[in-house]
Structures are given as structure tokens and as C-alpha cells.
Amino acid sequence: MKNLLKMLWLLPVLFLVSCVQEGGNDAENSKYTYETVEGDPLGAMIYTLDNGLKVYMSVNKDEPRVVTQIAVRTGSKQDPADATGLAHYLEHMLFKGTSEYGTKDWDAEQALISQVSDLYEAHRNTSDMAERKAIYAQIDSISGEAAKFAIANEYDKMIGSLGAQGTNAYTWYEQTVYINDVPANELEKWAKLESERFKELVLRLFHTELEAVYEEYNRTQDSDYRQAYYMMMGEMFKTHQYGTQTTIGTSEHLKNPSMEKIHAYFKERYLPNNMAIVLSGDIDPDETVELIEKYFGDYEKGVVPAFEVAQEAPIAEPIVKDITGVQAEFVNIGYRLPGAGTPEAMKLSVMDGILSNGQAGLIDLNLVQKQKVLRAYSSPTILKDYSMLMLSGNPRDGQDLNEVAELLRGQVEMIKNGEFEDWMVEAVVNDMKLRELKQSESNWSRAGKMVDAFIYGEEWDAVVGQYDNMAKLTKEDIVAFANEWFGENYVQVNKRLGENNATKVEKPQITPVEIDRETQSDFYLAWDSVESGRIDPVFVDYDKAITKDAFDNGVEFYNIKNENNDLFSLYYILDMGTDNDQLLPLAVEYLPYLGTSDMTAEELRKELFKLGLSFDVFSSRDRSYVVLTGLNESLEEGVQLFEKVLANVEPDEQAMNDMIEGMLKERQDAMKSKGQILFNAMSQYAQYGSDNPLKNIMSEEELRNIKPEELVNRLKEITSYKHKMFYYGPQDYKEAMATINEYHKVPAELKDYPEAKVYEEIAIDDNKVYFVDYDMVQSELLMTAKGPKFDAELAPEVNLFNQYFGSGLSSIVFQEIRESKALAYSAYSYFTMPSEKDDSHYVRAYIGAQVDKLPEATNAMMTLMNDMPRADLQFESARDAAMKQIETNRTSRASIFWSYLSAQKRGLDYDLNEKVYENLQTMSFEDLQAFFDNNIKGKPYTFSVIGNKELVNQEVLEELGTLEELTLEELFGYPEKDKSEVLVKK
Numbered sequence: 002m003k004n005l006l007k008m009l010w011l012l013p014v015l016f017l018v019s020c021v022q023e024g025g026n027d028a029e030n031s032k033y034t035y036e037t038v039e040g041d042p043l044g045a046m047i048y049t050l051d052n053g054l055k056v057y058m059s060v061n062k063d064e065p066r067v068v069t070q071i072a073v074r075t076g077s078k079q080d081p082a083d084a085t086g087l088a089h090y091l092e093h094m095l096f097k098g099t100s101e102y103g104t105k106d107w108d109a110e111q112a113l114i115s116q117v118s119d120l121y122e123a124h125r126n127t128s129d130m131a132e133r134k135a136i137y138a139q140i141d142s143i144s145g146e147a148a149k150f151a152i153a154n155e156y157d158k159m160i161g162s163l164g165a166q167g168t169n170a171y172t173w174y175e176q177t178v179y180i181n182d183v184p185a186n187e188l189e190k191w192a193k194l195e196s197e198r199f200k201e202l203v204l205r206l207f208h209t210e211l212e213a214v215y216e217e218y219n220r221t222q223d224s225d226y227r228q229a230y231y232m233m234m235g236e237m238f239k240t241h242q243y244g245t246q247t248t249i250g251t252s253e254h255l256k257n258p259s260m261e262k263i264h265a266y267f268k269e270r271y272l273p274n275n276m277a278i279v280l281s282g283d284i285d286p287d288e289t290v291e292l293i294e295k296y297f298g299d300y301e302k303g304v305v306p307a308f309e310v311a312q313e314a315p316i317a318e319p320i321v322k323d324i325t326g327v328q329a330e331f332v333n334i335g336y337r338l339p340g341a342g343t344p345e346a347m348k349l350s351v352m353d354g355i356l357s358n359g360q361a362g363l364i365d366l367n368l369v370q371k372q373k374v375l376r377a378y379s380s381p382t383i384l385k386d387y388s389m390l391m392l393s394g395n396p397r398d399g400q401d402l403n404e405v406a407e408l409l410r411g412q413v414e415m416i417k418n419g420e421f422e423d424w425m426v427e428a429v430v431n432d433m434k435l436r437e438l439k440q441s442e443s444n445w446s447r448a449g450k451m452v453d454a455f456i457y458g459e460e461w462d463a464v465v466g467q468y469d470n471m472a473k474l475t476k477e478d479i480v481a482f483a484n485e486w487f488g489e490n491y492v493q494v495n496k497r498l499g500e501n502n503a504t505k506v507e508k509p510q511i512t513p514v515e516i517d518r519e520t521q522s523d524f525y526l527a528w529d530s531v532e533s534g535r536i537d538p539v540f541v542d543y544d545k546a547i548t549k550d551a552f553d554n555g556v557e558f559y560n561i562k563n564e565n566n567d568l569f570s571l572y573y574i575l576d577m578g579t580d581n582d583q584l585l586p587l588a589v590e591y592l593p594y595l596g597t598s599d600m601t602a603e604e605l606r607k608e609l610f611k612l613g614l615s616f617d618v619f620s621s622r623d624r625s626y627v628v629l630t631g632l633n634e635s636l637e638e639g640v641q642l643f644e645k646v647l648a649n650v651e652p653d654e655q656a657m658n659d660m661i662e663g664m665l666k667e668r669q670d671a672m673k674s675k676g677q678i679l680f681n682a683m684s685q686y687a688q689y690g691s692d693n694p695l696k697n698i699m700s701e702e703e704l705r706n707i708k709p710e711e712l713v714n715r716l717k718e719i720t721s722y723k724h725k726m727f728y729y730g731p732q733d734y735k736e737a738m739a740t741i742n743e744y745h746k747v748p749a750e751l752k753d754y755p756e757a758k759v760y761e762e763i764a765i766d767d768n769k770v771y772f773v774d775y776d777m778v779q780s781e782l783l784m785t786a787k788g789p790k791f792d793a794e795l796a797p798e799v800n801l802f803n804q805y806f807g808s809g810l811s812s813i814v815f816q817e818i819r820e821s822k823a824l825a826y827s828a829y830s831y832f833t834m835p836s837e838k839d840d841s842h843y844v845r846a847y848i849g850a851q852v853d854k855l856p857e858a859t860n861a862m863m864t865l866m867n868d869m870p871r872a873d874l875q876f877e878s879a880r881d882a883a884m885k886q887i888e889t890n891r892t893s894r895a896s897i898f899w900s901y902l903s904a905q906k907r908g909l910d911y912d913l914n915e916k917v918y919e920n921l922q923t924m925s926f927e928d929l930q931a932f933f934d935n936n937i938k939g940k941p942y943t944f945s946v947i948g949n950k951e952l953v954n955q956e957v958l959e960e961l962g963t964l965e966e967l968t969l970e971e972l973f974g975y976p977e978k979d980k981s982e983v984l985v986k987k
Contacts, residue, residue: 033290038465042441043281045451047461048290052302053274056293057451059281061444064891065185065536067282068167068444071195072452075270076175077250078242078386079308084262086250089172090214091263095179096156096170096810097205101197102524103155104205105517113147114204118260121207125257141512144208148514151205152522153820157811159194159525162878163187164885167445168810172248175385176456182444184889185283186533189292193528196296199276202267204260209823211258212511216779216826218249219851222503223675223777225326229496233335236320236492237389240311252504273300277455281447310386313337316490325499327776329670332402334392334409335492341457346388348482351471353381353390354429355421355479356412361428361610363412363421366603368394370594372659374405375666385457390487397659398666402495410491416483423476428610430471435613435632437468438566442894498673501776513822518872538888540912543901548734554747557725560734561897569633569730570895571640571741574626575722580757583699586620587707588715589627590664593618594656595713597649602656605646614639622694623757627719633730637740644744650716652709661704668698669978672969675775675947679783682972683771683945687785688843690763696974697758723751729895762787762841768962770944772953773969780852780948782859784830784866786940788842791835795842796913797920798932799832805879805929806869807831807846813870817861818848824858825850830866832936838908844937852952859944859961866940869933876926887918 035058036047048056080087100107117140124136160168166182183191221227231247238244249255278293316337339345357364357379368377377394392409396402415421440446454464521529548560563569579586593616596602609615614631627647629639671677685693699707726745728737765787789795806813807830818828830846846866850858892900892912904910944961946953958964969977 033287033294035286035290036461038462041461041465042438043447043450045461045465046286048293050273050294050298052298052300053272054293054297054300055277055455056290057277057279057448057455058284058286058289059444059447059451060284060286061281061447062283063442063444063893065283065889066444067183067185067188067280067284068448069181069183069191069195070279070448070452071179071199072277072279072455073177073271074175074275074305074456075266076173076177077246077248078174079266079270079306080242080246080250081262081266082246083254084250084259085246085254086214086218086248087254087263087266088177089248089250090211090255090258091202091267092170092172092177092179093210093214094202094204094207094263095198097203097210098152098155098522099197099201099203101201102159102522102528103152103203104150104522105152105520106150110147110150110205113143113150114207116143117147117207118204121258121260125259137509140208141510144206145512145514148206148209151514151517152520152525153206153516153518154811154816155522155525156194156198157809158875158878159528160191161809161811161882162529163190164882164889165191166886174243174248176452178452180448184533184536184885186536186889187885188284188289190528190531190533192292192296197524199271200300202264202271204263206514206820207258207260208509209511209514209820211255212509212823213819213826214249215255215509216849216851218252218255219778220826220849221249223501223779225324225328225496225501226331228324228326228503229331229333229494232322232324232494233333233391233492236322236494237316237335237337238311238313238387241313241386242311243384243387269303269306272303272305273297274302275305277452279448279451279455281444281451313387316492319489319491319493321493321495323495323497325497326501327498327673328496328675329395329673330402330498331393331395331496332406332409333494333496334406335494336390336487336490338388338390338486340386340388341383342459342463343388345482345486346383347467347471348474348479349381349383349388349390350433351426351429351474352416352479352483353379354433355416355425356392358429358432358610360432360615361606363415364392364409366606367412367415368408370602370606372397372594372656372663373408374400375663375670377405377409383457395670396666398662398669402497406493406495413483413487416479417487419476419480421476422607424611426474426476426479427472430468430474431613432610433471434468435568439568442565501778503778511823514820516816516821518816518870518875521874535885536888538914538918539891540915540918541892541897541900543897543904543910543912546897547901550734550738552738552742552745554749555751556745556747558734558738558741559725559727559898560737561729561895562734563729563731563894565894567633567731568631569636569728569732570628570630571636571730572626572628572727573719573724574624574727575719575724575754576624577722577754577757578620578622578625579697580622580694580759581755582715583697584707584711584715585625587699588712588719589618589620589625591657591660591709591712592627592646592650592716594660595646595650595653595716597646597651600646602653605642608642609639612638612642616643622697633732636730636732636737640741641744644746647716647719648746650713652713654709657707657709657712661707664704665701668973668975672973672977675777675781678773678775678969678972679781679945679947682969683773683947683967684783684785686771686967686972687765687783687943687945688762688787689760691971692760694760695972698974701975718752720745720747721752722754727895727898729898765941765943768941768944770946770958770962770964772950772955772958772964772966773945773947773972774950774966775947776949777947778851778949779849780855780946780953781850782848782855782947783945784844784846784862785943785945786844786937788832788844788936790841791838791907792842793907793909793913793916795932795936796834797917797924798929799834799842800883800917801880801921801924801929802932802937803831804883805876806865806933811875811878813872813875814846814862814865817865817870818858822857822861824848824854824861828858828862830862835907836903837906842936844940844942852948855946855948856954856957866942867938869930869938871926871930873926876929880921880924884918884921887914887921 375395394405612635827849
């Protein structure tokens with residue numbers, strides 16, 4: 002316990018909590034006051050403008066960028082009961098512009114939009130199908146006329162021209178949040194644009210965006226996980242909106258929208274005193290709050306409607322429900338508790354850590370480590386009005402879901418009975434502190450934490466002080482808490498295999514609208530005329546950024562110093578994987594289940610956890626590694642323990658057999674995942690044909706014939722192969738090397754890697770179609786065309802092509818397929834940059850659409866892939882955005898090392914971004930057109946399509962190319978278990 006005590010002494014220093022203070026960056030000169038908490042690791046400053054607008058800031062100078070999140074305290078729980086999905090749909094519409102931008106003639110457009118609004122009310126209030134159809138035809142016609150005055154995606158173009166990344170938004174139960182990541186020198190232009198955005202709601206291009214929401218709804222119908230969650234919430238919350246309505250809304254309400262209700266919702270809830278602007282990154286707080294005051298200070302505060310919390314009756318006895326679907330089986334168990342800011346929510350977080358922390362929780366050790374289930378974990382959901390603890394588990398082959406549920410509940414019973422170590426509460430709290438310390442390196446994590454505090458109305462001193470309060474909890478407190486709240490009052494949802502009888506929203510008749518890419522509003526022109534200056538890019542010099550050394554035994558040692566905190570990561574890396582040796586990755590996966598002669602696997606995990614350490618394993622085609630991470634104070638003891646395990650690990654036949662059974666079950670589960678089928682199996686089949694890396698696996702018979710000693714020998718041989726070590730931590734690298742060298746013993750001569758199997762890429766000379774039958778509402782298509790071998794000289798054109806043409810909200814593909822024609826919720830295209838110097842570039846394009854839209858959407862994509870539209874203003878904006886992203890993105894910390902390894906695999910010894918940036922400065926549209934003509938236009942494609950065979954028109958697929966239906970066994974390389982054994986029909 003010595004090191005645990007050291008850790009307990011050190012960590013509170015990092016999280017000291019004092020009283021809330023007020024002041025300025027320079028207390029004497031700043032005219033703004035803010036709240037802050039002494040010892041806050043984020044250094045958050047919280048301002049409140051006179052109109053009630055909250056401004057949260059956290060300074061992080063790692064790179065000259067700022068993550069911005071504009072949060073509104075409103076979400077699906079505030080949706081009108083007769084118009085569910087409204088908050089989410091409103092979120093979509095706030096990307097469409099205002100009366101100042103996004104329009105060529107607001108007066109003319111407004112008159113037509115008003116007519117459309119009236120027609121939607123009429124459509125909503127009649128049940129006569131013929132009349133509804135006639136009204137919708139009018140809506141479609143007038144919407145088309147209104148669209149002629151619209152300037153498509155003007156918000157996306159403007160925000161993109163700043164060099165913004167991650168532009169998006171999300172809606173959940175009680176929040177709607179609008180997010181960006183912008184260069185620090187563009188903050189004022191960002192503020193001006195966002196200020197205009199939220200001043201006014203214009204429901205422009207309403208019916209085409211509604212179609213996109215239909216598609217989003219249909220995608221949720223194809224997710225068994227989403228459907229099980231809806232079932233859980235519906236049974237858990239019979240009266241509260243958490244359970245009575247979903248964020249996406251009902252199909253009936255989506256088909257009957259009210260533009261009037263959306264406007265009313267916006268006016269009553271998008272108020273400054275119901276909003277927060279959250280910023281994390283390279284900012285000057287005094288200057289930034291002045292900007293926010295300048296652009297948002299004139300927002301008028303209002304009275305936000307009070308939300309009446311529906312009181313739920315106690316759950317008197319277990320509620321058990323079944324749903325069916327084609328994806329892998331699982332079970333969820335939920336318990337309802339009080340909401341955010343309550344003592345119960347705090348205790349829930351600690352109890353969750355005792356149950357599941359990825360290392361030494363009861364579920365981790367008793368169920369996952371001992372392989373009693375395939376996968377299992379616990380997860381708290383802490384909301385404003387209520388909280389929930391979810392226990393989740395996947396069964397092993399032949400295991401009943403009720404058995405999994407009983408095992409999960411058994412871990413809760415252990416807590417109720419006090420069957421866990423006395424030190425566990427303290428260790429869990431300190432583990433949470435360590436995780437937070439790591440997460441604070443990310444601006445996204447910092448901003449997310451501040452958003453949560455605002456949404457749930459938590460005072461910042463309480464947020465920062467939560468760990469001090471948790472540290473006061475005792476084992477007896479947690480036992481009492483578990484006995485009070487966790488009895489027979491749970492909801493259990495069994496997700497079994499069976500037919501997917503999901504409903505879908507049918508495609509309405511929509512006439513494609515015209516897209517104007519060249520016109521700019523007066524607002525855009527004035528906004529764009531303001532120069533922000535430029536930031537000099539910083540490219541990585543690997544020789545300077547990475548300290549390279551070697552031990553006397555020849556093992557290479559790489560170091561990057563952690564200048565930010567007291568955490569370290571130590572990697573043992575072998576440049577070999579499944580392509581070299583099928584047994585090695587198995588051995589690496591086997592390691593976490595093993596112990597030594599004097600320490601069981603469970604004892605090892607507990608010891609690491611007490612030391613504030615964890616270890617993980619990784620294997621791929623060409624690389625394997627084990628990594629030790631945690632508090633640098635424990636580095637020496639961790640290395641000593643780790644090396645002891647590698648040298649003295651003992652075989653466990655039962656653990657190996659259970660692991661193999663689990664692998665076989667995971668193989669079957671992969672066959673049930675449409676994502677695995679399309680983006681992994683079919684993608685590799687298109688690239689390599691039948692003999693591909695995914696199928697480089699041992700057969701079931703071969704797996705069952707493995708002896709545990711074979712795997713243990715492979716583990717003990719890890720350090721006898723050529724390998725390298727990477728240390729990222731705060732310690733002087735010579736000291737770290739000395740510590741490692743004391744325990745890391747290797748033979749005098751290191752072995753070379755076994756020869757790697759080489760997979761040949763197949764030629765794509767003619768259009769062909771691979772189809773897989775899958776029970777789903779939507780259909781998905783992935784197009785693949787082969788390009789030249791890796792060529793670093795193409796990198797600038799690839800970067801700009803992806804920016805201009807294929808990816809993002811302002812790209813040509815998104816505008817044409819989603820915005821103009823409403824043919825798909827998701828559509829994109831990109832040109833790949835191979836990770837290996839001997840691999841080829843590929844052109845890829847994706848469409849996720851309703852089955853009846855797939856032919857039209859595919860034709861639209863093919864038209865674009867053969868004739869790239871020219872839009873000079875959009876091109877210049879994309880080029881400028883690409884340059885600004887390079888100027889302000891920084892490769893830093895441990896990612897420098899992984900960037901270096903990636904460059905090596907491409908045969909490079911420099912930062913490729915430097916070449917990209919240099920060429921972008923002079924690149925013209927003609928250059929991009931030449932790249933398109935030489936590498937994309939007229940290419941033959943392999944079309945990989947997944948969908949329900951009864952719904953997908955096979956004749957349409959045959960028109961695309963030679964059609965071949967593939968079986969899952971052909972794709973994955975092993976037989977599919979007889980569906981009749983497990984299929985449950987409704």
C-alpha cells in the first residue's frame with residue numbers, strides 16, 4: 002500500500018479546492034469579473050453577462066485553436082408532446098442562415114416560406130390522404146420556388162473558410178449544443194457569425210432537411226442498441242419525458258411538422274439567460290469576453306418556461322422486456338436514481354467505479370477476467386432530473402441472457418454485502434482523478450465538462466470539489482447506498498436475435514432544389530472582407546522532437562518528455578503482427594488472463610490498480626505492443642511487476658479455452674454487424690479479393706488444437722525479438738532508461754521477425770457489384786476504385802480534393818446529394834492516402850439511404866465522380882480552409898512519435914504536411930481538375946451494397962455492373978452459425 006499512499010498524497014495537490022473567487026486576469030485593469038476555483042485543473046473562468054449569458058473559458062496553449070460550444074438548456078424533454086423531435090429538427094435548421102445570410106432576396110423568399118408554413122399547418126390538420134397528398138405537392142412546388150432565393154450552405158462555407166474543424170451539433174434530453182474548433186486568430190469572425198446565427202430562425206430549405214431527418218430516423222431503426230435503449234428508457238420513465246419521447250421523435254410527428262411550433266420553441270428557449278458560450282483553447286480571457294459582450298451582449302433576456310418534473314412512481318418489481326433484431330445479443334439492466342448534483346449521483350459514480358473501471362472492478366475481475374461472459378460493463382447516465390445505472394453484458398456462445406443478467410446483478414449484491422476491499426473506494430476516486438488529468442489534455446474534454454456543468458445547473462466549485470467529497474466516502478457509505486437503491490427495482494431489456502420489424506418513414510415526393518454555389522450574401526462579403534492575419538504553421542522535425550537512444554543490448558529507446566502532468570506511458574513495440582505470426586496476437590490477447598506462480602491474474606490487476614497503473618495490449622497486421630500507463634511515481638514498481646509477468650507468466654488452460662470460445666463467439670457477432678460487414682469485410686474483399694488480411698485467421702479446429710504452453714512461450718519470446726520502447730513521461734529520459742534497463746532483460750542477440758505474408762491488391766478493371774442480404778430498413782453502398790501506388794507528391798491535391806469535393810457540410814457531395822436532392826442522410830467521398838509505401842491510393846464514396854432512393858442517389862454520386870462541378874468561390878474557400886487547418890493544427894505530445902512511425906511506413910523522414918502546405922499556396926482549380934481527370938474521372942468501381950434483398954431492386958444493381966451476391970462465409974472466412982438455432986421471431 003506504500004505507493005497507493007504516495008498517490009493519495011500527491012493527487013489532492015493537483016485538485017486542491019478552495020473557495021469560489023472573483024477577479025479578472027489582471028484584477029486592477031480588467032473591467033470584467035469572473036468566478037474561478039483555486040486549484041481547478043482546467044483553470045476555468047466563468048463570466049455572466051448582464052443579459053444572463055454564461056461564458057465559460059479554459060486556457061490551453063497547446064495549439065493556436067479554440068474549441069467552441071454554444072449550449073442551450075433545452076432538448077427533447079422540452080419538446081411539445083404532440084411535436085416530438087422538434088428540438089432536434091430545430092438544431093438542423095440553425096445551419097440554414099438568417100435574413101442576413103443564406104438568401105439572395107429575403108423579402109421574396111420570406112413570402113414563399115410563409116406560404117409553406119401555412120401549408121404545413123393545413124397538412125398537419127387534415128387526415129384525408131388525398132388532401133394531404135395534394136397539399137404536399139403544393140409544399141414541394143412552393144419550396145422549390147423559395148429555394149431559388151436561397152444560397153446553399155452559406156453558414157458552412159463561412160465557418161469552413163475560417164479553417165474550422167468538427168463543425169456539428171447534437172441534441173439530447175436537456176441540451177442542444179453547437180460545436181466548432183476554430184483557429185485562435187479567427188475568434189472574432191466566429192463570434193460575429195454565431196451572433197447572427199442565433200439572433201433569428203429562418204426555416205429555409207425546410208422540406209429537404211426534413212427528408213434528411215427522416216433518413217436519420219430510419220438509421221435509428223436499424224440499430225438494435227438504440228432500440229434497446231429506447232425500450233429501457235420507456236420502461237424506466239413511464240411519465241417523465243426521458244421515457245415518453247425520444248430525441249429523434251415519432252414517425253407520425255416527423256411526417257406532420259409544424260413550422261409555427263418550431264418558431265415558438267425557438268423564441269421561448271433560445272434566450273441568453275438560457276444559453277452558455279463555452280471556449281477552451283488558446284485564448285486571452287479578457288479580450289475574449291469583450292468579443293462575446295460585443296456580439297452577444299445585445300441579446301435580450303427573457304422568461305424561460307419552467308419545466309415541471311414528472312414524478313416517477315417507485316419500481317416495485319423487476320420489469321423484463323424482450324426485443325429482437327439481427328445484431329448480436331446483449332442484455333441491459335437499469336436502476337433509476339436521483340439526478341445531477343445530488344449526493345446519490347455522487348455515490349453512484351463511485352459505485353460504478355467499484356463495479357467497472359476497466360481494470361479491477363468487480364465486473365472486470367469476476368465476469369470479464371474470468372470469462373464468465375463475453376463482454377460486460379457498467380455505466381452511469383446522470384441527467385438533470387434523474388440518473389440511471391446501466392449494467393450491460395454480451396453472452397458467450399450458448400449462454401442465456403438471463404444468466405448474464407443474474408451474473409451482473411450478482412456484482413451489485415457483492416457491493417450490498419460489502420464484498421470488496423476496504424481500499425477500493427479510495428483507489429476508485431484516485432483513478433477517476435487520473436482519468437480527468439489525462440482528459441484535461443483535450444480541449445474537447447475540457448469544453449464538454451463545462452457544458453455539462455451549465456446544462457445541469459452545477460456550481461463550478463462543486464464540480465471541481467467533487468473528488469474531495471468523494472474521498473470522504475467510506476466503504477460503509479457505499480454499502481448503505483447500494484442497499485437503499487439497488488433491489489428488485491430494475492428494468493431488464495433482453496436484446497435477442499430475431500427479425501427486425503422496425504417501422505420507417507416513407508420517402509415523400511421531393512423535387513430537387515437548385516443549388517447556388519457562386520452567390521454570396523452582403524453579410525458574407527462584409528464578413529469575409531475582415532482580415533484576421535495568419536498564423537505560421539509549425540511542422541514536426543522528428544530529429545529534434547524525439548530523443549532517440551538505445552540500450553546496451555541494442556533495443557531502441559524513444560522518448561518525448563511530458564511537460565504537462567505526472568502521467569507516463571511506456572510501450573513495448575514489435576513491428577510484427579498477424580501477417581508474420583498468427584499465434585503472436587493470440588498470445589498478446591491471452592496475457593491479461595494470466596498470472597505467475599506467486600500472483601494470480603486478479604491479484605496482478607488489483608496491484609496495478611493500487612499503484613495507479615494499468616496495462617493494455619494491442620495487435621494488428623504488422624504491429625503488436627503492450628503498454629503500461631499511469632502515475633510516474635509508480636514507474637519503477639510498474640516496470641518491475643510488468644517484466645516479472647512477461648518472464649514468469651504461467652499457462653492457464655481453462656483461461657485459454659474460454660478465450661478461444663469467446664473469440665469464436667465474437668466472430669459470429671461480427672457477422673451480425675452491418676458496419677463490420679460493409680466497412681471491414683466487403684471493403685477488404687473489394688481491395689484484395691477473397692485472399693485478404695481479414696481472412697488471415699486460424700480455423701476453429703486450429704484454435705482448439707493450440708496448447709496453452711505455445712502461447713505462453715510466445716509471450717516469453719516477446720523480448721527476444723527485435724523491438725523498441727517508447728517512454729512518454731515527465732522523468733528525465735536517462736533516469737527512465739536506467740530504471741527500465743534494470744528490469745528489462747533480453748538475450749545478447751535479438752531475433753528477426755518471421756517473414757510477413759504479402760497480400761496482393763486486385764485490379765478493378767470493370768464495374769462489379771457485391772451484394773450482401775441483411776435485414777435492415779435502409780441500404781448502404783460503398784464504392785471503391787483503385788488509384789496509383791503511394792505517391793507523396795499527390796498529398797496536396799488529395800488534401801484539397803477531400804476538402805472541396807467529398808467531405809464536410811460544405812462539400813460538393815453533401816450539397817448535391819443531401820441538400821439539393823435529399824437523397825441520403827449520409828454521403829461522402831474521399832481519396833485515400835495509403836499508410837504503407839507499397840499500397841495503392843483508392844477512391845471511395847459512401848451513401849446511406851432509404852432503399853427506394855438508392856438508385857437515384859447512386860446515379861447522383863456517379864455523375865459527380867465523373868464530372869466535378871466547378872465553383873470558384875467554394876474552391877478558394879476550401880483551399881484557404883485547408884491551409885488554415887495546417888497553420889493551426891499541432892502534432893504534439895506522444896502523437897509526435899506515432900506520426901513518426903507512420904511517416905516511416907510511407908518511406909518518409911519528414912512531416913508530409915510541410916509539402917502539402919507549400920503546394921496549397923499556389924494550387925489552382927485547374928490543378929485540382931487535372932488531378933480529378935487523371936485519378937478519379939471515368940474509373941471503374943466495385944460497388945459494395947448491403948440491404949434487405951426483398952427490398953433492394955436487383956435489376957438496378959445489375960445496371961451498375963456484374964452482380965455477385967456474397968455469403969458471409971465468403972467474406973469472413975469461417976461458417977456462419979445456423980440461424981435456426983438462435984433466431985427468434987416476433
